[in-house]
Amino acid sequence: MEVSSRGMMTRRALLASVAGAASLIASGPVLSATKLATKARIVIAGAGAAGLSAASRLSQKLDGADIVLIDARKEHYYQPGFTLIAAGLQPKSYSISLTRDYLPAGVRLVEDSVAAFEPEQSRVRTAGGETIGYDFLIVATGLSLDYAAIEGMDTALIGRDGIGSVYAGPEAAEATGRLMAQFAETGGVGLFHRPATEMKCAGAPLKYTFLTDDRLRSTGMRDRSELIYAAQNKVLFSVPIVSEKVRMLFEDRGVKVRHDHVMTAIDPGRKIATFKTPSGPQQIGFDFVNVVPPMRAPQAVRASALAWQTGPFAADGWMEVDMHTLRHKRFANVFGVGDVAGVPKGKTAASVKWQVPVAVDHLVASLAGTTSTAHYNGYTSCPLITAVGRAMLVEFDYENNLTPSFPGVIAPLEELWVSWVMKKVALKPTYIAMLRGQA
């Protein structure tokens, strides 16, 4: 018999380790051992990425709290998927699910929108006429796409007359994808730009320029096309080192760059876009354009005392929160997370992933009568797609530092397949796990 007592020990050890691993997996993520008992009334305005993940984390940490989540839309959109849909790589269903699928136990969903914030009275009013009081409020309303600010532009135009826009929803993204596919067959002038306001994922307009370039190359029409990127200021990205890299890549791909161009009008019939520039209005003709509308805080936030009163975030009504704690600077029982927060960087799902735990930690500490040291440093990330199959995993903070998760392994400014693989297969599962408070 060759299986000696040593062999038996090995087997036992192996079986024990298998059993241990199985129990680890079966236990699932356990994020809080003890819950804080409280009768606090907590209102979360908005059931997007920030609102849902805040609801999940609060329900994990609190026992007995009355948590109300307010959002009129039944569907939940996975917005980071819009670019892939508009590139023809996913159907629109890729981005659509139901808010109720992620609703944590014990959280009440009010299918209405907040019409007015009244922080002085610690209450909100809904469009349906309901008044809901709170002890703590988390504002996660996202932002408003101000298409009307571009003269002649209307979301009804998306998908015809060469006008695409990735942002208006899954249908718009899919319609934009169809237009881009047609453009790739005919060639012509492809026009890309971004607004002068703060915006969701500032890398998205760049990605879409690269994706269109890639599609034209695959159809053999790149030589018969001209791609123009009209930047709103003198850089291509707010982080200087990334901006410089994109400049090099655009040069390599033959994308022509115009600086200090802010789109003010679009003429669908003549296929001409007008830009405000330091030397006066400039017109650029297009065969295909990805319109990125100006973005502002939702009207209810802008009209309330929650908005910044002065400074760079006041004009568009972003919420006046502390950039490191996400707590409102004037209303201590109010937090602002996600796109609506008036902070210097990042309106992305990655920002949400790191903002929400910080805000929730401070809120729970307030309920417990303690203080939290949780601190958000502005971390955000952008898998900057540079072609189908390649991306740069760009991560940075408030100070424009690159903050790579895998330093020395995944180079942030290299066009890598692994970065693309993360975007394609790992980001949505991570996002969904985040909504459930598990990531």
Place this chain on the structure above:
Amino acid sequence: MKDLDPLVFVAVFQEMLGILFWPLVAFVVLGAVALLAVLIRDRGLESRRLVRAEALGILGGFAAIALMLWVTASNPRDLLGGPIDWLVTLAIWIAGAFGTTIFLYVMQSLLSARVRTVPGERDRVHTFKAAE
């Protein structure tokens, strides 16, 4: 991704694989247990089965890469982005080759009768001992 929690990986893999997650975990665990069982039963590795399994395992490695390319809508030239891409590609190949080899070895072992090393046949059937 400031602090990487292994449990986050489990949650993410559960979301990634959906209903396939637990069947795949069960498949991997059963495969490992079955390999252990046949190693004990046969008192070692049987070289012919192993060579056959390894030969097809080479193809399994390439199949794993092809699967990843298909899932990620990528082109083989994308694998050459940088050194980490080469390493990840190699890791995928090794995982595919290993998995295929183990699966085929176990299947052959389970489907065939127990190897008996009778006198006179030792030249035909070689056994490697599990432990000396």
